[in-house]
Amino acid sequence: MAKSKDTSAYWRKLLRLDEELPKDFTKNLDSFWKVFRKPLHRAFERLGQRDYALTAVGLENLPGKPPFIIASNHASSMDFPAIFICLPEKYRREVVVMYTGFFDKLLPAKWAIKAFVSSFSVDLDGNFWEALAKSAKVLKCKKIIYIAPEGKRSYDGKLLPFKVGAGALAVEADVPVVPVYIKGTFETLPRGKFIPKKHPIRVVFGKPIYPDSFIEKKKNAAAYGIYKEFTEKLREEINRLSLI
Amino acid sequence: MENIEKEIKALVSKVVKIPEDKIDLDADLFKDLGVDSLLGVEIFAALDKKYHIDIPEQKLIRIKTLNDIIAIAEEQIK
Numbered sequence: 052m053a054k055s056k057d058t059s060a061y062w063r064k065l066l067r068l069d070e071e072l073p074k075d076f077t078k079n080l081d082s083f084w085k086v087f088r089k090p091l092h093r094a095f096e097r098l099g100q101r102d103y104a105l106t107a108v109g110l111e112n113l114p115g116k117p118p119f120i121i122a123s124n125h126a127s128s129m130d131f132p133a134i135f136i137c138l139p140e141k142y143r144r145e146v147v148v149m150y151t152g153f154f155d156k157l158l159p160a161k162w163a164i165k166a167f168v169s170s171f172s173v174d175l176d177g178n179f180w181e182a183l184a185k186s187a188k189v190l191k192c193k194k195i196i197y198i199a200p201e202g203k204r205s206y207d208g209k210l211l212p213f214k215v216g217a218g219a220l221a222v223e224a225d226v227p228v229v230p231v232y233i234k235g236t237f238e239t240l241p242r243g244k245f246i247p248k249k250h251p252i253r254v255v256f257g258k259p260i261y262p263d264s265f266i267e268k269k270k271n272a273a274a275y276g277i278y279k280e281f282t283e284k285l286r287e288e289i290n291r292l293s294l295i
Numbered sequence: 296m297e298n299i300e301k302e303i304k305a306l307v308s309k310v311v312k313i314p315e316d317k318i319d320l321d322a323d324l325f326k327d328l329g330v331d332s333l334l335g336v337e338i339f340a341a342l343d344k345k346y347h348i349d350i351p352e353q354k355l356i357r358i359k360t361l362n363d364i365i366a367i368a369e370e371q372i373k
Contacts, residue, residue, distance in 0.1 A: 061340035065352060178356065179332050215333040273310070275337035 059223065059274040065180045066187045066223055077192050080147055084166035091166055092143065095136045102249045103239065107137035108295065109256035113229060117145045118190040119259065120228040122217055124289055125199035126208050127236035129247060134197070134231055135168060137254045147189045148197045149173050149182055169194075183216050190224040200282060208237035210293075213286045218278035222266055227259035230285055232292035255292045260285055299372065303365055306345060310338050320362045342368065 063069060099105035113119075123134055131148060138146065152172045154160045164170050171189075173182040189196045200217035201210065221228045235252035262281060269277045300320070308315040311330055324330040330338070339355065342348040348368050350358070358364060 056344075058337065058340035058344045061343040061349075062336065065336060180336065180352070180355075214331070219333070273337060274340060275310070275334060278333075 218281035
């Protein structure tokens with residue numbers, strides 16, 4: 052019998068997928084500032100309508116129940132808040148986002164993030180698998196994790212290459228990924244700008260990509276190649292949504 | 296030990312898709328060979344699969360060259 056080429060055992064170990072969840076894991080995603088969450092969301096909804104004519108297309112494509120991943124292009128710091136505000140309330144409650152550990156030192160920024168959404172901090176400069184492992188835990192808790200597979204904001208509004216971590220997370224945690232294209236945030240608040248300009252923002256939710264066929268293929272292939280294939284499919288889909 | 300060197304070089308060459316003769320043992324995997332951090336993990340995953348060389352998470356961040364990988368492999372084989 053041919054020897055399996057599957058290298059995913061090591062990836063699973065790094066993602067700590069087979070470890071038990073710490074009891075207080077979900078509790079630590081929120082803080083006291085959660086009490087301001089609903090009024091803050093209402094304020095963002097009003098702002099979205101008034102200044103950005105915020106519209107969402109394809110919300111019916113969201114899977115009925117978490118866990119799943121929402122993955123979008125990344126052109127601006129406004130991407131996540133705009134996508135989040137487009138989600139129906141039942142999904143908002145389940146969304147978790149990661150933020151750079153730098154904000155843990157800037158307390159008002161940390162409080163604002165914690166008031167807006169369930170979240171955790173990661174050191175994005177070094178230990179990238181720590182970010183993936185924490186994201187895997189969020190999915191194990193049957194939540195929704197938001198990721199930007201480009202890993203950083205685009206310089207010109209065009210899609211950057213995607214990092215393979217998105218594919219590794221989806222395939223190993225066996226969860227679908229909802230591709231999202233967000234249009235207008237680059238014009239609103241690009242890299243290097245700090246005051247947002249009024250400009251229409253449109254969020255397009257695509258059909259989820261399920262990892263089943265990739266999990267099957269992985270049995271006889273090096274894991275990285277399969278994660279890459281999944282990530283490329285996701286990028287193609289987000290690119291296609293940009294034309295809608 | 297020379298064998299380990301050869302075998303690991305061959306394995307890395309296969310994973311990163313760079314001919315063996317273009318890989319210097321002291322070359323920086325990330326800066327010189329253009330390996331990104333996730334492809335780096337696949338190198339360690341392949342080592343784990345083929346030789347059961349388990350590189351602990353804490354050491355991953357310190358590995359920069361093929362020689363670093365060979366040193367860990369030799370240490371574990373001993």
